[in-house]
Amino acid sequence: MAKKTLKDLDVKGKKVLVRVDFNVPIKDGVITNDNRITAAIPTLKYILENGGKVIAFSHLGKVKEEADKASKTLAPVAKRLEELLGKPVKFVPETRGAALESAVAELKDGEILMFENTRFEDLDGKKESKNDPELGKYWASLGDVFVNDAFGTAHRAHASNVGIASNIKESAVGFLVEKEIKFIGGAVDNPERPLVAILGGAKVSDKIGVIENLLDKADKVIIGGGMMFTFLKAEGKNTGSSLLEADKVELAASLIKKAKEKNVELLLPIDTVVAKEFKNDTEFKTVSVDAIEDGWMGLDIGEASIKLFSDALVGAKTVVWNGPMGVFEMENFAKGTIGVCKAIAELSEAKTIIGGGDSAAAAIQLGFADKFSHISTGGGASLEYLEGKVLPGVDAISNK
Numbered sequence: 119m120a121k122k123t124l125k126d127l128d129v130k131g132k133k134v135l136v137r138v139d140f141n142v143p144i145k146d147g148v149i150t151n152d153n154r155i156t157a158a159i160p161t162l163k164y165i166l167e168n169g170g171k172v173i174a175f176s177h178l179g180k181v182k183e184e185a186d187k188a189s190k191t192l193a194p195v196a197k198r199l200e201e202l203l204g205k206p207v208k209f210v211p212e213t214r215g216a217a218l219e220s221a222v223a224e225l226k227d228g229e230i231l232m233f234e235n236t237r238f239e240d241l242d243g244k245k246e247s248k249n250d251p252e253l254g255k256y257w258a259s260l261g262d263v264f265v266n267d268a269f270g271t272a273h274r275a276h277a278s279n280v281g282i283a284s285n286i287k288e289s290a291v292g293f294l295v296e297k298e299i300k301f302i303g304g305a306v307d308n309p310e311r312p313l314v315a316i317l318g319g320a321k322v323s324d325k326i327g328v329i330e331n332l333l334d335k336a337d338k339v340i341i342g343g344g345m346m347f348t349f350l351k352a353e354g355k356n357t358g359s360s361l362l363e364a365d366k367v368e369l370a371a372s373l374i375k376k377a378k379e380k381n382v383e384l385l386l387p388i389d390t391v392v393a394k395e396f397k398n399d400t401e402f403k404t405v406s407v408d409a410i411e412d413g414w415m416g417l418d419i420g421e422a423s424i425k426l427f428s429d430a431l432v433g434a435k436t437v438v439w440n441g442p443m444g445v446f447e448m449e450n451f452a453k454g455t456i457g458v459c460k461a462i463a464e465l466s467e468a469k470t471i472i473g474g475g476d477s478a479a480a481a482i483q484l485g486f487a488d489k490f491s492h493i494s495t496g497g498g499a500s501l502e503y504l505e506g507k508v509l510p511g512v513d514a515i516s517n518k
C-alpha cells in the first residue's frame with residue numbers, strides 16, 4: 119500500500135512532529151559522524167520553508183539508568199542541526215511537561231525546536247521502547263501532523279514512531295524515508311537485472327534472512343567477510359581458527375544447495391589473507407581457501423578473490439552491498455573491502471546501493487560516497503528491509 123509522503127501534507131501554519139534518527143556517534147561530547155543529521159535536512163528545510171512549525175525528536179543510544187542521561191543528551195545534536203540548517207534550533211531538555219508544551223505553543227511558522235532523547239522515557243518502564251500507549255498519545259497531542267523521516271529506526275515499533283502515527287489524524291514519510299524505500303525497495307522488489315548482491319560482515323547468523331531473501335531475487339550472490347568460513351566449512355574445507363559458526367554449517371550447505379536449485383550463482387572467495395592472531399601487527403600471508411592451516415585465521419579475502427568478485431560485478435545493473443569483506447578496521451586486512459568498494463564504485467551503468475552499517479562507513483571513509491547511487495542511513499533497518507520484512511515505522515503511516 120502506498121504511503122503518504124511529505125508533499126501530500128499541507129504543513130503551512132501546522133505544528134509538524136518530525137521523528138528523525140539522530141542516533142549519531144558522539145565521543146567526549148563531539149559528534150564524529152553527522153551523516154544522519156545531514157540526511158534529514160531536506161525534510162526539515164521543506165517544512166520550515168513551507169511555513170510549518172517543526173517539533174523534531176530522536177532517540178540517542180540506549181538509556182538504561184539515570185547516569186546514562188549525561189552522555190545521551192541530544193544537546194550537541196541540536197547544536198549541530200542549528201549549524202547545518204543555518205537557523206536557530208530551540209533545544210528543550212525535556213521529553214514531556216509544561217516547559218515542552220509552552221515551547222511548542224510559542225513556536226512561530228518557520229521555526230524549529232528539538233526535544234530531548236525519546237529514550238529518556240525508557241527509565242520509567244521502557245515507555246518509549248515498549249510503545250506505551252499513553253506516551254504515543256501524549257506526543258501525538260503536541261502536533262497537528264506527523265512526519266516519520268527516521269529510516270534508521272523504522273524497524274522498531276516504538277512510541278515515537280508507531281505510537282504517534284497511530285494516534286494522529288494524518289502522517290507521512292519524509293524525503294529520507296521515501297528515498298531509502300525507493301532505492302532499497304526498488305533494488306530487491308523490482309531491480310534492473312542482473313542484480314548482484316555482495317554480503318559480508320561477521321556472522322552468518324546475522325545475515326540468514328538477507329541471504330535467503332536475496333537468493334530468491336538476485337542473479338548472483340557473493341559472500342565474503344567472517345561468514346565466508348562457515349560456507350567454506352560446508353564445502354568440506356579446513357578453516358583453521360577463522361571465525362566459524364559450527365551450528366550454522368548445515369544451514370550454509372542448504373543455502374549453497376538452494377542457490378544451485380534456483381540457478382543463482384553463489385560466489386565464495388578462492389583465497390584468503392590468514393593471520394596468526396586477531397590483530398594488525400601479526401604475521402600474515404595469502405593462501406588458497408584449500409590451504410588454510412590449523413593455527414591460522416582468515417581475516418580478509420585475497421587478491422584473487424577481489425579479482426573474481428570484481429569480474430562478477432561487470433555488467434551488473436543493480437548492486438546491493440552489505441557488510442565488509444574482512445576486518446577492515448585493521449589496515450593489513452582492509453584490502454578486500456577497499457577492493458570490492460572500488461569495483462562497485464567504478465560501475466557507471468549500475469544502480470549501486472550500500473545497505474548501511476560498516477560497509478557504508480567504509481565507503482564514506484574511503485572517499486567513495488558520491489560514487490554510489492545510495493548509501494543507506496539504516497543498519498538494522500536496511501538489513502530487515504533486505505530480508506523482505508515489513509518496517510513497522512513505515513507501515514504505521516497514513517495510506518495515500
Ligand SMILES: Nc1ncnc2c1ncn2[C@@H]1O[C@H](COP(=O)(O)OP(=O)(O)OP(=O)(O)O)[C@@H](O)[C@H]1O
Pocket residue numbers: 318319320321324343344345361416417418440441442443444445446447473474475476477478497498501
Ligand atoms: N574474516 C573476519 N573475521 C572476523 N571478523 C570479521 C571478518 N570479516 C569481517 N569481520 C568483521 O565484521 C564486522 C562487521 O560485521 P557486521 O555484520 O556488523 O557488518 P554490517 O552488516 O556492515 O554492520 P551493521 O550490522 O552495522 O549493519 C567488522 O567489524 C569486521 O571486522
Ligand SMILES: O=C(O)[C@H](O)COP(=O)(O)O
Pocket residue numbers: 139141179180270271274496497498499
Ligand atoms: O543505529 C540504529 O541502527 C538505529 O538508530 C536504531 O537504534 P537501536 O538499534 O538502538 O534501536
